[in-house]
Amino acid sequence: MGLREYSKQSVSLIEKSPQMDEENTKRKIIEPLIELLGWDILSADVELEYSVQMGSTPKKVDYALKREGTPVVFVEAKGCDTSLKESHEDQLTSYMRQVGVDWGLLSNGRRFKIFRRYVSNNSVNLVSLADFAVEDAPDNEHPLKALSRESIESGESRQIAEKIEAVQEAVSSLRQNKEDLAENIAGEVTDVTGNAVSQHVEDEAKGFVDDLIEKLEEQAHRTEVVGKPPGGEVEHQDGDYVIRVTRDGQEVHRVAEDVQSEAMGSFVTYLIEEEGLLNEIEVPYIPGTDRGTNVLLNDKPEHLDGSEMRNYQQVSEGHYLFTHMSSKDKKRYLSELPPKVGLECEFLGNW
Numbered sequence: 001m002g003l004r005e006y007s008k009q010s011v012s013l014i015e016k017s018p019q020m021d022e023e024n025t026k027r028k029i030i031e032p033l034i035e036l037l038g039w040d041i042l043s044a045d046v047e048l049e050y051s052v053q054m055g056s057t058p059k060k061v062d063y064a065l066k067r068e069g070t071p072v073v074f075v076e077a078k079g080c081d082t083s084l085k086e087s088h089e090d091q092l093t094s095y096m097r098q099v100g101v102d103w104g105l106l107s108n109g110r111r112f113k114i115f116r117r118y119v120s121n122n123s124v125n126l127v128s129l130a131d132f133a134v135e136d137a138p139d140n141e142h143p144l145k146a147l148s149r150e151s152i153e154s155g156e157s158r159q160i161a162e163k164i165e166a167v168q169e170a171v172s173s174l175r176q177n178k179e180d181l182a183e184n185i186a187g188e189v190t191d192v193t194g195n196a197v198s199q200h201v202e203d204e205a206k207g208f209v210d211d212l213i214e215k216l217e218e219q220a221h222r223t224e225v226v227g228k229p230p231g232g233e234v235e236h237q238d239g240d241y242v243i244r245v246t247r248d249g250q251e252v253h254r255v256a257e258d259v260q261s262e263a264m265g266s267f268v269t270y271l272i273e274e275e276g277l278l279n280e281i282e283v284p285y286i287p288g289t290d291r292g293t294n295v296l297l298n299d300k301p302e303h304l305d306g307s308e309m310r311n312y313q314q315v316s317e318g319h320y321l322f323t324h325m326s327s328k329d330k331k332r333y334l335s336e337l338p339p340k341v342g343l344e345c346e347f348l349g350n351w
Contacts, residue, residue, distance in 0.1 A: 003144070006036055007137040014080055014110060014134070022079035026062065029109040029134070030077045038149035039065050045149075050074070052095050061095050065149070071101050072152050078108040089113065093126045103147055103157065110134055114143045116161045129164050139328060167216050174213050182206040207310070214326060242348040243267045245338060252343070260351075261323040264330060265313030267345070268297065268337065272316040275341040283319065287333035296322050296333050327351060 001009075010029050014020065020028070031041050039046050050064035050071065063075035076092040078084060084106065092104045096117045104115040114130040130143035137144065143164060146157040174181070182205035189201045241263035245253040253270055257263035271277040284295040284304060293304040301309045301320040311324035323330070331347050338345045 001032070001036060003036070003138045003141055006032060007135055010109065010134045010137075018080065020080035020109065022077060022082070025079045025109040026077050029080075030063075030075065030107060033107075033144075034063065034065070034075065037144065037147050044069075047071075052098055054094065054098060059095065061092075064101075065147075067149075067152060071099060073103040073105065073147055074099075074101050075105045075107075078106075080109040082108050084108050084111055084113065089115075093117075096126065097124055103152070105147060112137070112140075112144075114147065116146075116165075118161075127165060127168075129161060136328070171213050171216050174209055174216075178206060178209050181209055211324075240350040242351075243334070244346040244348055245270070246344050246346070247342060256349070260327065260330065261311065261313050264323055264334060265315050265321055267334060268313075268319075268321050269316045271337055271341060271343075272319070275343065277337060277341055278317065278319075280340040281337075287336055294322065298322075 009032075013028050017024070034046065035041055045066050047064045047066060048062065050061040052059045052061055061074045062077045063073075064071040065073035065075065074092060074095055076088065076095070078088060088106055092106045093115055095101070096104045096115065100117075102117045104117070106113040106115070111133055112130070113128065115126055116129050117124065117126050119125070129146065130140050132140045142160055145151050146160040148157075151157040151160065185205035185208070186201040189205075193201075241257050241260050243255040243263055244251055245255075245267075253274070255263050255266045255270065257266055268277070281297070283297055283299055285297040286292060286294070286304070287296040293307075295303050297315075298309075298320050299318060301312050301314075303309065303322075309320060309322050309324065311322075313321045313323055315321050325333070331351060335345060
């Protein structure tokens with residue numbers, strides 16, 4: 001079972017039992033994840049109810065994942081019927097400090113929080129590496145991989161954490177200096193074009209910084225996921241962003257591009273030219289709830305309210321595909337299109 005299947009299975013379980021108690025949450029959601037990360041729940045390397053001495057009071061950690069008998073990951077679980085609170089984070093991180101455990105996972109089945117402990121300049125630091133909902137687990141493969149048995153044993157966990165922390169620092173710096181950056185960019189452009197466009201340029205510059213922050217946050221928590229053919233060997237791809245199109249489980253087409261937006265454009269062009277998509281949808285096509293003003297596909301590069309598409313790809317038959325959105329929304333909205341013509345799709349590579 002991979003992260004996508006685990007995520008879908010967990011969401012389904014929660015939908016059927018939204019008030020799942022702690023014991024059932026552990027068995028049905030937490031322990032399958034521990035197994036997925038390469039830890040054998042029945043082995044001596046996983047200890048349930050691990051005892052931690054906090055002053056004069058012994059406490060219990062739900063799971064201690066151990067290497068050569070020493071805890072390396074603490075997992076603290078709550079029930080789906082319990083909202084995660086700051087006190088729960090404090091509880092886990094205090095256990096990590098007390099025992100000297102470098103990795104921690106806190107979850108109520110619905111939400112997952114990953115922590116790292118490290119020592120710098122003789123002081124103990126604890127940082128949050130990730131905070132995500134169970135349905136977003138596939139998009140957080142990177143921080144989850146840091147908790148895997150293989151990564152901890154190889155030392156890769158530390159490299160993963162350092163990369164995420166470096167990106168977090170960069171994002172924080174970009175947020176703090178957004179106004180100054182936008183002003184500097186606008187200044188450089190207006191030196192060339194003149195003051196008439198200065199306000200428009202500054203607004204665009206702020207949007208650029210926002211887009212960069214979103215992209216950095218997205219990529220910090222992702223690792224490449226490449227599909228495997230039946231033989232088990234990793235299939236070579238000609239691009240980083242792959243969309244696999246299937247009918248009744250059989251692949252009928254595959255798009256592979258180096259840029260997300262280009263992959264989107266090639267994918268929709270195929271659906272229009274080869275599968276007759278335009279015969280099955282109304283244009284302008286509004287994705288999701290059909291209640292917004294932003295369109296996904298239109299015969300001109302603008303939205304319902306007349307505003308111009310910020311970024312788009314020109315596709316078949318003079319149509320325009322809106323591409324200025326998060327990777328998550330791109331996948332969600334693109335996934336709406338294949339079923340219109342009896343197909344399904346799967347996102348591989350760096351999606």
